[in-house]
Amino acid sequence: MSDEQVPAPEFHPRIVAFLCNWCSYAGADLAGISRIQYPASIRVIRVPCSGRVDPFFVLKALQLGADGVLISGCHPGDCHYLTGNYVARRRFAVLNDLLQFFGIEPGRVMFSWVSAAEGERFAQVVRDATEQVKKLGPLNRLATSKTPFEDAMQTAECRVQKAK
Amino acid sequence: MQSAKGKVTTQEQIRARAKELLEQKLVTAVLGFREGSLPGTVVPTLVTKPEQSDSLVYDERCLHNLAAYLPRLKHKGKLAVIASGPTSRSIVNLIKENQVKRENLYIIGVAGPEFHHKDTKAPSVRNRSRGTPNPVLCDEMVGDKAAEPAEDDYADIAAFEKLSPEERWQELTEDLSRCIRCYACRQSCPNCYCPTCFVDSSQPQWVGRTTDDSDTIMFHIMRAMHMAGRCVECGACARACPMGIDLMRLNRKVALIVRDRFGHVSGMSLDTPLPLACFQTDDKQEFIR
């Protein structure tokens, strides 16, 4: 976690995946039952609906060490709660644009609609996501370990003008 | 608002109206501005007696977003508010979000001060209000309407986006790392009325309380997210910040996202739904695979 950590020769990204219970989680389950192989890079958090995903969860996952975040829900029109994914779609659009504005590289935070019948598709989504994050490398922004518990005056240096 | 020969100034009109409204008991108080002690300052004030009306002032210094006081003001009877463009837009949002009742307010509209005075000393260019200077909702209008500015092109955002992700990250984190977590931005904002802000939560502690860079960035990104579709770009947050952080940059980016994606400009009408509380079945989803 400290600055001395050198990425292993082969970087295995850690991606937190928020999967909606009714579609995407079931889709992932189907992939497993069908014995479809996909990289072991995702850590799944089951939510009742993609609309449950607070943008804060995404930030928190990145802060605590995730290299990427995947959020997956039902296809528009198929939401178990009728409109959850529509509202989520707007929220994710804003979050995605804002994160990229901030400098979080495009491709770190990913969104998908995967239905309960799309086992192979889910596996492909994960393969693509893993590839993307692998290319980007470990996330070295936002991580809480950047300033590990040192006192303010020693580290922040108050963002003052330094002499050239 | 300079007093031309024979013409009554906006300030004088406001004083006169406040006096009348209080004398006629149409309202029980008027929320406006009074003189501040330091040069170039004013202080929000509540006038409850007709004879106090002469303490009200209105000029280029009156930049506070008075709507911020409405949710916590437990006022009996009707309250008159001096509302410029941005303030009136905030009031529209507060009504839509059920934080104030329309029937409890008597909105005295005025043109926003900044648009009249090109040579305003403070605030700096980046801290000023954006959007229409004229009130979008009011019970009466005092003084002349200001000329409508050209549509905001968000050129400052476009210029910033020309930088690489790495450069943007550097610039934003450097700026935000100055934050001392005083929450002046949050408290000056009419949209921030949550009894327990997410940064104050301790069970669980979502965000650390220190000025650790990553915790501070979490606070500001999430506050910007919470402003989506609600921020009226009044600039109160940036003017309140003691450390001179460019807070408008984040809020303006979010406002631009909402405008471009959902065609919504915050607080312009009581009839439009809040953009993140509604949807279209054909919303763009190019970012979703």
Added chain:
Amino acid sequence: MTSRIVTKKDFSRFVAGLAKQAELWAPMKLKDADGSRFGRVKDAREVCFDYLNTKLPVKELFFPQRELLFTFKTGTRESVQPPQPVAERIVLGVRPCDAAALLLFDRVFMAEPLPADRQPLSAKEDRKSEIVDCRSFVDPYYQQRREKTTLVGLACNEPGPACFCTALAGSPHGSAGLDLLLVDIDERYLAVPTTDKGEKLVTGLPEAKKADEEKAKQLAEAAGKTMKFALDMAGLKSRLDQGFESDAWDELALPCVNCGVCTYVCPTCHCFDVTDEEHKGKGARLRTWDSCQFALFTRHASGHNPRPTGKDRMRQRTLHKFRYFPEAHAGLGHDPDRRHVGSCPAPLMLCVGCGRCIVECPAGIDLRETLCTLEERIKDAVQTAECKVQKAK
């Protein structure tokens, strides 16, 4: 102690000399914003004396916004580690108000045990438990920083419109709390040592002439005269008591938005919060700034909040500064070892008149106006009450 001279031409060399002896801290210009803040300087080019005062007071070098109390590894008690010791520091450019504020901080964070005749009575009666007078606790984090820091002040020749140190027994050229004071007398600084530590910094420099000292004296007088605000501090305590229920408080507190700006920029405010943070098995206990103006400051675990409104909180802060703190520290003289120089103001208000709260308040609230308004309204209320009493007879 002899006053000496540092010419402006030699200032870089003087600063370089300081930087060799210890970590050197001084006001530095904020990047892309107006104002300055204390930072670690390499040389004189980074020192910024352009502003009347720094945005944040020198207290942040002794009581940082984020202070590491100890680190630990979860699951093992033996892993608790104190933080690294602080290095020797010299802080340059401290205004007299900020330095005087540190003396008030000393009373809170490095209080001496009370003498026997000042101990609470219950301590004598209750033999079963040990009563520890919390005022005798010495905060090791604060104490370490205080003892390892030398303070070089910069006198104020042009106080600002929000300055009122003279109302609180301070002075724009005051030496209280400083080791050395620099006074800008045109092309040179008069360097006035007040402690041995301060004297060592200027040994060997040319001695000041009578004319230099005279010039400094004139500047001090002129500066003092610019501050017109004065208040009868002696009667303030009892008047604030009388005015606790005054309806003036509702009006005064109306514009307050309950942020933490006044408390954070105040050189004497010292409320803090202690939290534990943990990540992947490693953790730390941290002390952070807190503000009595935040709505949740006094909210109990039960949900009850004894200060539920902004009025309660603003009243509390004002009374803490001008009534509760003076009472808690009444009669305590000053201790030469703590480097109290000059007479201690009595009563001891928790305010040094730096004016930052006035300048930085987003709503434009002025503490001086607050005190004056209270004066007037309480006087009126007292008179009305007296009239009522007379009529009753």
